[in-house]
Amino acid sequence: MKTSFASALSGAITALTFAFSAVAQDLPDALVIGTEGAYPPFNFTESDGNVAGFEIDLGNAMCAHIKVECTWVTQDWDGIIPGLQAKKYDAIIASLYITDERRKVISFSDKYYNVPSRFVVATDSTLDISADGLSGAIVGTQRATSFERYLTAEMPDVEVRLYGTMDEAYLDLASGRVDAVLGDVVALQDGFLGTPEGAGFELRGPEFTNPEYFGYGAGVAVRQDDQAIADAFSEAIKALRDNGTYQEISQKWFGLDVYGS
Amino acid sequence: MPDFQGYGWLLLDGLVLTLGVAIASMLGALALGLLAALGKLFAPRAGKVLIEVYTTFVRGVPELVLLLLIYYGLPTLVQNTAAKAGYDLSLSINPFVAGIGTLTVIYAAFACEVFRAAYLALPPGQREAAYALGLNPVITFRKVELPQMMRYALPGLGNVWMVLVKATALISIIQLPELMRNADIAARSTRQPFTFFFAACLLYLAITAISMLGQARLERWAARGTTEARS
Amino acid sequence: MDFILANLPRFLEGAWMTIQLALFSCSCGLLMALPIALARLSRKRLLSSAATGYVFFFRGTPLLAQIFLIYYGSGQFRHELGALGLWTFFRDPWFCALLSLTLNTAAYSSEILRGAIQAIPKGEIEAAKALGLNRYLLLRLVILPRAIRIGWPAYTNEVVYQIQATSLVSIITIMDITGVARTVGARDFTFFEAFGLAALLYLILVYGFIFLAGRIEKRLGAHLIRPAAVNKPKLAGNIR
Numbered sequence: 247m248k249t250s251f252a253s254a255l256s257g258a259i260t261a262l263t264f265a266f267s268a269v270a271q272d273l274p275d276a277l278v279i280g281t282e283g284a285y286p287p288f289n290f291t292e293s294d295g296n297v298a299g300f301e302i303d304l305g306n307a308m309c310a311h312i313k314v315e316c317t318w319v320t321q322d323w324d325g326i327i328p329g330l331q332a333k334k335y336d337a338i339i340a341s342l343y344i345t346d347e348r349r350k351v352i353s354f355s356d357k358y359y360n361v362p363s364r365f366v367v368a369t370d371s372t373l374d375i376s377a378d379g380l381s382g383a384i385v386g387t388q389r390a391t392s393f394e395r396y397l398t399a400e401m402p403d404v405e406v407r408l409y410g411t412m413d414e415a416y417l418d419l420a421s422g423r424v425d426a427v428l429g430d431v432v433a434l435q436d437g438f439l440g441t442p443e444g445a446g447f448e449l450r451g452p453e454f455t456n457p458e459y460f461g462y463g464a465g466v467a468v469r470q471d472d473q474a475i476a477d478a479f480s481e482a483i484k485a486l487r488d489n490g491t492y493q494e495i496s497q498k499w500f501g502l503d504v505y506g507s
Numbered sequence: 508m509p510d511f512q513g514y515g516w517l518l519l520d521g522l523v524l525t526l527g528v529a530i531a532s533m534l535g536a537l538a539l540g541l542l543a544a545l546g547k548l549f550a551p552r553a554g555k556v557l558i559e560v561y562t563t564f565v566r567g568v569p570e571l572v573l574l575l576l577i578y579y580g581l582p583t584l585v586q587n588t589a590a591k592a593g594y595d596l597s598l599s600i601n602p603f604v605a606g607i608g609t610l611t612v613i614y615a616a617f618a619c620e621v622f623r624a625a626y627l628a629l630p631p632g633q634r635e636a637a638y639a640l641g642l643n644p645v646i647t648f649r650k651v652e653l654p655q656m657m658r659y660a661l662p663g664l665g666n667v668w669m670v671l672v673k674a675t676a677l678i679s680i681i682q683l684p685e686l687m688r689n690a691d692i693a694a695r696s697t698r699q700p701f702t703f704f705f706a707a708c709l710l711y712l713a714i715t716a717i718s719m720l721g722q723a724r725l726e727r728w729a730a731r732g733t734t735e736a737r738s
Numbered sequence: 739m740d741f742i743l744a745n746l747p748r749f750l751e752g753a754w755m756t757i758q759l760a761l762f763s764c765s766c767g768l769l770m771a772l773p774i775a776l777a778r779l780s781r782k783r784l785l786s787s788a789a790t791g792y793v794f795f796f797r798g799t800p801l802l803a804q805i806f807l808i809y810y811g812s813g814q815f816r817h818e819l820g821a822l823g824l825w826t827f828f829r830d831p832w833f834c835a836l837l838s839l840t841l842n843t844a845a846y847s848s849e850i851l852r853g854a855i856q857a858i859p860k861g862e863i864e865a866a867k868a869l870g871l872n873r874y875l876l877l878r879l880v881i882l883p884r885a886i887r888i889g890w891p892a893y894t895n896e897v898v899y900q901i902q903a904t905s906l907v908s909i910i911t912i913m914d915i916t917g918v919a920r921t922v923g924a925r926d927f928t929f930f931e932a933f934g935l936a937a938l939l940y941l942i943l944v945y946g947f948i949f950l951a952g953r954i955e956k957r958l959g960a961h962l963i964r965p966a967a968v969n970k971p972k973l974a975g976n977i978r
Contacts, residue, residue, distance in 0.1 A: 284695070291692050293513040295520075295684065324924045325579055331927075332582040332599040352926065386911075390924035407831075407911040408921060413695040414810075418911075420698075421813030443698050466874050478716050566842035567944040568937040569902035572916055576937060577921065580930035586931075669797070676800035680909070687802060689958030694810065708799040708807060 273478055276315040278398035279305055280335035280432030283320035284411040287436040287499050288341045291320065300499040304358060305339045307491050308466075308482035321424040325328075327352060337468050337475060341433070343392050343461035351412055353470050356433035357362060359496075360506030362453035363393060366419065366434045367426045368446060375451025377401045390479055393428045396459040412437065413435065419447070426450075463506060514693035514703070521689035527605055528685060529672045529714075537613035540605065540618025549560055558619070565584035565616040570674050573613060578605040606678035614671050621663030625656040657705045658729040660695050672714055686710060741931040745922050752918035753939050759904040759914065762836055766896055767843030774848035776877075779855065787867035789848070801903055804842060809834040809910045836909035843900050850896060854889030855881055875886075887958050895952040898944050905940070915939050 249393040281301060283291040289299040297318050301470040309316035321329045321339075330338055330352060335478040340403045344354045365375050365385070373383055381403035397406050407424055414435060419427045427434070431449060438444040454460060466479040486492040487505065496503050522725040547556045565573065578600060600608075629652055637647040679688035690707035692698040776907065812819060813826040829832045858881060858975035867879045881964040908917030913938045924934030 252637075262898055277828045290696070293517060293693070293696070295517065320682060324920065325681070328579060328583055328929065329599075331586060334601075336600045350590075389921055408917075409911060410909070411695065417695070417698065417700065417810055417813055421829075422825075423813065423831070439697070527966075556845065563945070564937075567902075567941040568900070569905035569916065569940055571905045571908075572919070572933055572936050572940060573915075575920070576930070576933040580933045583927060584930040671800075673800035676802045677906075679802070687800065690803075691806070692808075699815040700806065701816060702812055704807040705804055708803050709796070711800060711803060712795065712798045715794070720796075 248250060264292075273312065273314060273475065274367065274469070276317070277309065277337055277475070278335040279309075279316050279337045279339050280326060280329055281305075281318055281338070281340040281422070282319045282323050282411070284323070284413055285341055285437070285476040286413075288433060289339075291487060295310050300359075300495060300504075301339045301341065303380050303495045303498070304315070304492065305466075307486055308479055311446065311482040311485055312478045315479075322409070323388060326404050327467070330467060333469075337355050337466050337479070339466050341430075341464045342465060342467050344465040345457075345459070345461035347390060347395075348461075351470070353468045353473050353476050354465035354467055354485055357465050358479075358483045358492075359504040360463030361430045361432045361504055362455045363396070363428060363460055364434065364449045364453050364504075365426045365451045366438065367450050368419075368422075368448055369448045370446070373424060373425060373450070377403070380404050380426065381412060383425040384423070385416055388415060388429045392460045396454065396456075398430060399459065416443070420444070429505045432504055437502065512697050514689075514697065517689040517693055517707075518686060518703070518706060521684060521686035521707075522633070522714075524683070525675050525685040525687075526714070528603070528610070528675050528678065528683070531559065532607050532610035532614065532675075533671055535607065535670055536614035536618050536671065536686075537664070539611060539615035541622055543615060543619035544622035544626065546624060547619065562616040562619055565613050566620075570609070570613055571677050571680065572585050572682065574605065574609045574627065576678055577609050578602070602678060602683035604682045605681060606675070608680075608684050610671060610674055613674070614667050617670075618664060618669050621660050621667060622656065625659035625663065628659045629655055642667075661722070663715050665718070665726070668722075669718060672718070673711065677712075704726060739929055739931070740912035745918075745932075745935070748913075748922065749848050749935055749939060749949055752913055752915040753943065754902050755912065755914040755917075756940075756943065758909065759835060759839060759912075760897070760901045763839035763843055764900050765903075766836075766840040767847050767900075770840070770844035771847035771851050775843060775851040775855065778848065778852055779863075784895060793845045793848055796842050797849065801838065801842050802906055802909070803962060805835065805838045805906055805910060808838045831907070831910045833911050835910060835912055839900065839907070841895065841904060842903070846896050846899070847893065850889045850892045851885060852890070858884045859886050890951075890955055890958055892957070894948065897947060897951070901947065902940065927942065 259440070261496055281289045281297055283289055283297045285299075287299055289297055289301045292298050297320060302318065305316060305318070319335055321334065326338055326340060326342070329335060338352075339445070342348070342354075344357060348354070365380075366376075367373050373379060377400060380401055382405070384405045384407060385397060385401075386409060387397060387406040388411060392408065394408060397404055407415075407418070409418070412427075415424065415427045416428070416438045418424045419438070429436075431453070434449065437448055466476060468476045468479075483492070490503065493503055496505070518681055543558050546554050547562075550558070568576075582598040582600060603653065633655060635653055636648060637651045642651070675685055678683035679691060682688060684706050690703045694703040697703070774792065775786040778793065780786050780789075808828075809831065812834065816825060816828075819828055861886065862880060866876050871879065872926050896940070904914055905916040908914055908920060910915070911919070919932040919936035921930040
């Protein structure tokens with residue numbers, strides 16, 4: 247009893263020390279967060295030039311929790327990781343999926359959402375969603391994303407069209423230039439299918455979740471030296487889920503919980 | 508009136524930034540270009556070669572590629588080489604600086620060629636006469652050659668300005684909120700690409716029209732006393 | 739380096755795409771440039787205004803805006819175009835790219851041609867007219883040959899510009915050199931290598947062309963002619 251109490255006490259003291267040291271480790275007072283600003287409803291740019299979206303609300307809530315002042319900057323998708331490395335900003339909250347590939351160059355927090363990916367096609371299209379069914383079809387998606395990696399690796403007979411943003415892919419899907427678009431279901435639903443241009447289109451085919459391409463959900467990305475910041479965000483995500491703030495924000499934007507499994 | 512859905516002001520903001528970037532880059536390009544032209548004409552062999560390499564490179568590579576090279580490539584190059592050497596160096600170039608810098612460097616090369624051609628188009632008698640009168644090369648250039656050069660250089664420089672103004676649109680690719688980028692944001696958000704890109708085109712045309720009027724005035728003033736062919 | 743070895747095939751495919759785009763747009767553009775230039779110089783107000791308006795629009799707006807206008811803009815009018823049976827053309831990014839590049843270069847080339855025609859010494863035209871040449875012969879025998887000689891250096895510049903302008907079509911999903919560079923660079927952040935290689939390829943294309951153009955210029959004897967953007971004043975006793 248005494249031994250286990252002593253060991254429990256020393257364990258608790260050690261844990262507290264670690265906790266304190268984690269907090270005491272320099273979390274800066276202010277962080278600049280980079281986002282894309284072109285991926286509704288997760289992050290997009292409003293007419294006054296400010297960014298808004300699920301990730302902006304969640305990001306602000308996380309920052310409030312870890313008591314850091316956060317400002318947002320936009321960066322186009324191609325340069326989003328190099329921008330982090332060049333210290334243009336200190337974290338990325340831009341639907342960046344946690345993949346082993348990316349882990350080689352940057353660090354991630356725990357995931358803050360995980361939604362599967364699917365194809366969206368015209369309702370009257372006869373395409374069958376499979377490597378053979380899509381052979382010869384034109385599929386659009388965003389450059390430098392997991393979606394691109396998946397298409398080029400798993401569906402080599404597809405003619406892939408790469409765009410700088412998903413919005414451009416939606417425009418071309420709506421006008422019939424591409425036969426299908428691969429993206430994550432929530433962005434497709436709210437960013438395209440829910441809009442007037444999305445009438446006459448539907449999600450089709452299986453949901454894709456292979457971690458090899460699509461990773462383990464979206465996480466907050468930081469430079470490899472800044473694991474402490476990533477951990478702080480992970481802790482914030484957990485706390486926000488525990489106290490219901492996360493679910494509130496998720497409901498507000500999607501009407502459902504996007505945390506996923 | 509087409510429905511801009513509130514994005515109209517964004518276009519005008521973009522216009523202001525476009526003009527700012529264009530003017531800053533043009534001034535830089537004129538200064539650098541004149542220097543380069545002088546170098547090409549009068550510098551020792553090594554200098555000439557260096558300037559030649561510079562103009563050759565910059566005039567041979569598309570603006571978009573140069574812009575992307577400077578904006579994306581330089582930071583990664585600096586970081587990778589520094590990392591290999593063991594240093595943790597990071598270079599962050601903001602779009603504004605990258606844009607003006609790239610445009611200045613590119614169009615200085617074109618301006619250099621314009622200045623050089625203008626100088627070579629001068630009757631050599633002018634220079635000889637100036638020397639005969641005892642004027643030194645610097646004063647000759649400033650008071651005799653440069654004013655006459657401007658007559659030949661103006662069309663070329665006017666052209667450089669026009670091309671430069673339009674090249675500012677490329678900086679939209681690296682997210683500078685100038686006119687083209689804002690039109691793009693508006694177009695994508697409202698799903699009305701034609702409306703917004705056409706509106707942006709009209710704004711560019713306005714800049715062009717004013718520039719053309721200005722250039723025509725300048726050219727007429729500079730070319731007074733000459734005749735041209737008409738078919 | 740490994741980068742070059744691993745990606746060269748893709749880049750070369752992109753280079754071929756670039757060459758095709760430049761070749762087609764320049765040839766079609768040049769064909770369009772002559773009527774436009776003549777229309778601009780014509781005394782018929784309708785023709786010259788229409789041509790001037792065309793040239794003004796395509797020289798006064800950025801190529802990027804024109805490409806977006808044609809590519810994304812046509813998407814906005816998909817149904818109207820479909821009704822006219824034109825949608826199959828506009829649907830293809832290749833067509834949109836060629837159309838934008840051609841319309842653009844036609845405007846610039848026509849200006850070069852116009853400037854060259856206007857730079858022809860008035861005396862030559864007057865002499866030809868005095869000899870009784872009609873408009874067509876005047877054009878064929880006097881104006882065009884002279885204008886081509888005068889305008890060749892400037893046109894060379896225009897072709898060089900076109901080769902570089904093709905880089906913009908990478909934005910509408912065409913895999914030219916720049917498109918390949920952006921995709922490859924974004925994959926593993928090898929931006930400097932990718933854009934560096936792209937720059938090198940463009941340099942080869944551009945200077946390869948300039949070399950050929952220089953050969954042609956020598957054949958035309960154009961090196962005898964000064965850059966004649968503006969007529970030089972005739973100084974008395976001036977021997978050139």
